[in-house]
Amino acid sequence: MALIRPFNALRPPEERAAQVAAVPYDVVNTAEARALASGNPWSFLHVSRPEIDLPDSTPIYSDQVYGKAANNFEQLKRECPLQLEETPSLYLYRLTMGAHEQIGIVACCSVEEYDGDIIRKHERTRRDKEDDRTRHIMALRAQTGPVFLTYRAQAQIDELVDEALRGNPPLYDFVANDDIRHTIWRVPNYDPLVNAFAAVPFLYIADGHHRAASASRARAELKEQSFGILGNEEYNYFQCVLFPDNQLQILPYNRVVRDLNGMSADELLSRVRENFAVTEDAPPSPQEAGHWSMYLDGRWYGLALPEETTRPSGLVESLDVSILQDRLLDPILGIKDVRTDKRIDFVGGIRGSEELEKLVNDGKAAVAFSLYATTIDDLLRVSDAGEIMPPKSTWFEPKLRDGLLSHEI
Secondary structure, three states: OOEOEEEOOEOOOOOHHHHHHHOOOHOOOOHHHHHHHHOOOOOEEEEEEOHHHHHOOOOOHHHHHHHHHHHHHHHHHHHHHOOEOOOEEEEEEEEEOOEEEEEEEEEEEEHHHHHHOOOOOOOOHHHHHHHHHHHHHHHHHHEOEEEEEOOOHHHHHHHHHHHHHHOOOOOOEEEEOOOOOOEEOOOOOOHHHHHHHHOOOOEEEEEEEEHHHHHHHHHHHHHHOOOOOOOHHHHEEEEEEEHHHHOOOOEOEEEEEEEOOOOHHHHHHHHHHOOEEEEEOOOOOOOOOOOEEEEOOEEEEEEOOOOOOOOOOOOOOHHHHHHHHHHHHHOOOOOOOOOOOOEEEEEEEEHHHHHHHHHHHOOOOOOEEEEEOOOHHHHHHHOOOOOOOOOOOOOEEOOOOOOEEEEEE
């Protein structure tokens, strides 16, 4: 069963919601976060990326950074002010991006179910990133950014969501500076939704593996510090937003490589032709799975496996990101481990092919690869099989915002 639980949200007043709401901590670097928060004392980036308020020379994982996060959080609670709901609730969170709309349920999910694989994963986590978010949770004694979960859509849950929206005015409704509209409602009666999710066999992490892993580690630390454990303590749960799988939008996660591994552009093309059928003047974005676009020396090339080549049959090996890695990035460009190799970088599909062209044309990369998006069915199948996708396989858009609903533990 999938356990969801209402919680007492810590949230800003309606008139300050748009100022408080911030992009997730892990989609911006320090310089970008500092620019976004400039002139806005209410931005939650002061809490999620507190190094923006410290000298540039401050080590990003130093005690000073986590201390600053805690101080900024307390200041925001006092001065914004952030208000703690008197009674526990579930919430609905609608994201609108152009013609695309998705509505998720904001709840707390069970850390025990995460540990027991009722909440399934498709990505490995990095220890340093786990350490960072665990220390952040422990410094704040709060989870301030939700984990993005999905589940196989169910008509009963859809009907309950529709019912909760009828005649129910939103708590927040604003358009952020990236033109994404964020609307949040409190659910008037949460019991039907809690009961409906009890029949859902599995939940799946779409985005937020490090936040979930850190919630599990924080729980273990807090249990060790506790006396008379009852099992219903808030640290046993972590904040999530649960979206049905048929509403999600996945964009490609593209790749750029800083150099050609000692080759000229012509030499690289010759090597690529050994493993792929290559066409010239191809579209910047592939139109179907099993095709890739490569930007090299001011020109787009289309790549596909030759007709006589058998496509890999494994769940993970058959993914386009895996084929590109196994047949080009590793053997030709020498990228052995995309998690650690500094020669490769990743560009979310929301930035478009123009960003790939710019990086190459400006000399910040030597070659770029545009991929066809991994599907939600791929994600669910890999998760159900207990396998792991390659890093940076999915880019979900639109993104949730931090700071609108926080869960104190």
